[in-house]
Amino acid sequence: xxLFDNINLEKLKAGLSKTKNKLVDRISETFTGKAQVDEExxxxxxxxxxxxxxxxxTTERIIENTRxxxxxxxxxxxxxxxxxxxxxxxxxxGKPTDLDEEINKIKSCKPFVLLIIGINGSGKxxxxxxxxSQFKNSGYDVIVGSADTFRAAANxxxxxxxxxxxxxxxxxKTGADPSSVAxxxxxxxxxxxxxxxxxxxxxxxxxxxxxxxELRKINNVLSKVFLYAPNEVYLVVDGNSGQNALIQxxxxxxxxxxxxxxxxxxxxxxxxxxLFQICDELKIPVKxxxxxxxxxxxxxxxxxxxxKALFS
Amino acid sequence: xxxxLTEKLERSLKKITGQGRxxxxxxxxxxxxxxRVLLDADVNYKVAKQFIEDVKQKALGQxxxxxxxPGQLITKIIHDELTKLMGGSNQALLLNPSGITVILMVGLQGSGKxxxxxxxxxxxSKLNRKVLLTACDIYRPAAIEQLKTLGEQINxxxxxxxxxxxxxKIAGDSIEYAKANGxxxxxxxxxxxxxxxxxxxxxxxxxxxxxxxxxxxxxxxxxxxxxxxxxxxxxHDKVDFSGIVLTKLDGDSRGGCALSIKAVVDEPIKFIxxxxxxxxxxxxxPERLASRILGKGDIVSLVEKAQEQFDEKEAEQLEKKLxxxxxxxxxxxxxxxxxxxxxxxKSLMGMVPGMNKAIKNTDIDEKQLVRxxxxxxxxxxxxxxxxxxxxxxxxxxIANGSGNSIQDVNRLIKQYKEMQNMLKMFNKKGFNKKMxxxxxxxx
Ligand SMILES: Nc1nc2c(ncn2[C@@H]2O[C@H](COP(=O)(O)OP(=O)(O)OP(=O)(O)O)[C@@H](O)[C@H]2O)c(=O)[nH]1
Ligand SMILES: [Mg+2]
Numbered sequence: 106x107x108l109f110d111n112i113n114l115e116k117l118k119a120g121l122s123k124t125k126n127k128l129v130d131r132i133s134e135t136f137t138g139k140a141q142v143d144e145e146x147x148x149x150x151x152x153x154x155x156x157x158x159x160x161x162x163t164t165e166r167i168i169e170n171t172r173x174x175x176x177x178x179x180x181x182x183x184x185x186x187x188x189x190x191x192x193x194x195x196x197x198x199g200k201p202t203d204l205d206e207e208i209n210k211i212k213s214c215k216p217f218v219l220l221i222i223g224i225n226g227s228g229k230x231x232x233x234x235x236x237x238s239q240f241k242n243s244g245y246d247v248i249v250g251s252a253d254t255f256r257a258a259a260n261x262x263x264x265x266x267x268x269x270x271x272x273x274x275x276x277x278k279t280g281a282d283p284s285s286v287a288x289x290x291x292x293x294x295x296x297x298x299x300x301x302x303x304x305x306x307x308x309x310x311x312x313x314x315x316x317x318x319e320l321r322k323i324n325n326v327l328s329k330v331f332l333y334a335p336n337e338v339y340l341v342v343d344g345n346s347g348q349n350a351l352i353q354x355x356x357x358x359x360x361x362x363x364x365x366x367x368x369x370x371x372x373x374x375x376x377x378x379x380l381f382q383i384c385d386e387l388k389i390p391v392k393x394x395x396x397x398x399x400x401x402x403x404x405x406x407x408x409x410x411x412x413k414a415l416f417s
Numbered sequence: 418x419x420x421x422l423t424e425k426l427e428r429s430l431k432k433i434t435g436q437g438r439x440x441x442x443x444x445x446x447x448x449x450x451x452x453r454v455l456l457d458a459d460v461n462y463k464v465a466k467q468f469i470e471d472v473k474q475k476a477l478g479q480x481x482x483x484x485x486x487p488g489q490l491i492t493k494i495i496h497d498e499l500t501k502l503m504g505g506s507n508q509a510l511l512l513n514p515s516g517i518t519v520i521l522m523v524g525l526q527g528s529g530k531x532x533x534x535x536x537x538x539x540x541x542s543k544l545n546r547k548v549l550l551t552a553c554d555i556y557r558p559a560a561i562e563q564l565k566t567l568g569e570q571i572n573x574x575x576x577x578x579x580x581x582x583x584x585x586k587i588a589g590d591s592i593e594y595a596k597a598n599g600x601x602x603x604x605x606x607x608x609x610x611x612x613x614x615x616x617x618x619x620x621x622x623x624x625x626x627x628x629x630x631x632x633x634x635x636x637x638x639x640x641x642x643x644x645x646x647x648x649x650x651x652x653h654d655k656v657d658f659s660g661i662v663l664t665k666l667d668g669d670s671r672g673g674c675a676l677s678i679k680a681v682v683d684e685p686i687k688f689i690x691x692x693x694x695x696x697x698x699x700x701x702x703p704e705r706l707a708s709r710i711l712g713k714g715d716i717v718s719l720v721e722k723a724q725e726q727f728d729e730k731e732a733e734q735l736e737k738k739l740x741x742x743x744x745x746x747x748x749x750x751x752x753x754x755x756x757x758x759x760x761x762x763k764s765l766m767g768m769v770p771g772m773n774k775a776i777k778n779t780d781i782d783e784k785q786l787v788r789x790x791x792x793x794x795x796x797x798x799x800x801x802x803x804x805x806x807x808x809x810x811x812x813x814x815i816a817n818g819s820g821n822s823i824q825d826v827n828r829l830i831k832q833y834k835e836m837q838n839m840l841k842m843f844n845k846k847g848f849n850k851k852m853x854x855x856x857x858x859x860x
Binding site: 152155157158160161224225226227228234255256257258259261262264265266279310311312313315336343345346347348349350354370372373374375376378379397 | 453456457458459461463525526527528529556558559560562563564565566567611612613638640641642643644645646647648665667668669670671673674693734782807
């Protein structure tokens, strides 16, 4: 089975469109009463975008760009407007996750090392469960390392996920040094000749200097064992989060090189619009999105689908 | 975010203050900036709009007042409006004096329910209540173990039924168990759930019916964005929660979602949660959060927190020592210990007015505290009391003993001397007004 064989786009759509304030409904409503794109309409669009956590600055820019494009196209009808708006939004998000490319990366390095980071409760451990299951089902040998030695029962939680996806886990005791767990996990991977290593870390607020330093240390320990490691550092962001997620991404970036975002909990009514700003400012691509608590509820990110889902 | 918002507000306030009187034009400029500040702080679009409208009405109406500066006036109006939106006065947790008190926690996944349950359990135990924690999260892997571990840490028993697949039954049984075993307070932790998940929303409704709690608390991550209004409303419609708990405020999110939620459900915010340690729980005061938004710093919280830890006699003695320049390393050590007891230095400093900006750029290194502590601990009692004794060889011994470099030791001694000089100056200049923590109040 290939990576993410059983993607179910409906789930994302269902989640994102569950809200009563569905974007398109409101835009359509707005349009039915009015023939033209006027200031009032633009203000309503502003409300819709800001209500998706896209943020004031980005919203203003998107509207400005859309307005300019419309002028160039000399058009004011609904379809052109929607299309232009979608284009502007997709443009910000960049390329879709290319699974072939991801697989080639994985194949190029043995073991391929992923470090998963983020603030408390964002969905790191669950995402690791989902990722390791995907990798395992695609025929890779996976080892997960429980480097969250702080939160109560964090190790047990990851253990359950490791059992579910039938991968090996390097366990830890509460209070142990997370770096040494990371080290042990890589050693085990070396010994077992494993293909992929995923390191879980404790949730930490980006405002806690000592915890952020700890992250740097984990990162350094990984590079000590394998010069190239970590291959990927994924920042897991809660789709419910507001503007603070941008600051999180900024701050985490100072301590480790974030190679991708994973946005979780998009099966609710939150839109996760903050990812526009993170992509835009920090040029970190969104790699995967979480759409539920089940083992298969992870999907590669496709900007077009995401934006379409926002509007459908 | 916190600093951003505060800075922006400060900036817009400054603008007005500099211009003398309020005019329609300079209000509208400021209000536009404040609107942006609020949206950046995750206040819901509609709520922010209403807020601006209110402020505008008030500001225009009070233009006639000349006894205050425009800056003071608009500060006050903004502060009052923010406070109002967030919910009037503080409301204490409803605890039955006799019989059993049941408190139910609900909320989205990852909002912090379990950690908060632990904190509240610890808090209520301190008030001499006999607390039982109930673990009803049968879905998330190891959620029950998590609560059990927390329970052990704080010496509060945790009720769970191994293998039970029915959360409603666990909740119900725990109440029976509590009654039979002399508990008077039961805190029921539930699984995180999405407000659009019908089955799980029905489950939590059933749990509530079964246990009839005196409080149902909606636990929400302070970093939540615009959608907070939707989840809060859905939970409120379903379980009619009686209070809100705002978590992870030790981060730098401004918690604008609190305003939004208050605006749609009109239930009081009862607690704020500031960290992963089980004693970092605080009562919520709307006016303090408003003050914090305005960059005044949460001085009242700080004072209260200090008071809890700070024995008044200790304070008096310290004051005397400060005033008579007899503050030695022994006192220094005491101060460090106290600071550590008070929790994260940074969260503490953030509450001090005017500190927000400073903190953004200077990182307070808590490790530094530990280092200083270890150096002082390596001094003899005599040396601590009379730092003049600290000659080269003694310094070397201290450096070796504490595992620090001689430079570290020298730096500390230098800092100490500088502090002494400063104190001398203060005392000379007549700064020796009576320090009374109790009388320190906002405004
Ligand atoms: N609905 C939904 N829930 C999710 C998703 N991802 C994670 N969760 C839930 O969010 C909660 C927190 O997830 P965890 O994986 O424990 O988060 P974490 O980042 O590891 O948390 P800490 O280690 O405590 O910082 C759990 O209840 C998960 O089941 C998702 O995509 N959708
Ligand atoms: Mg975790």
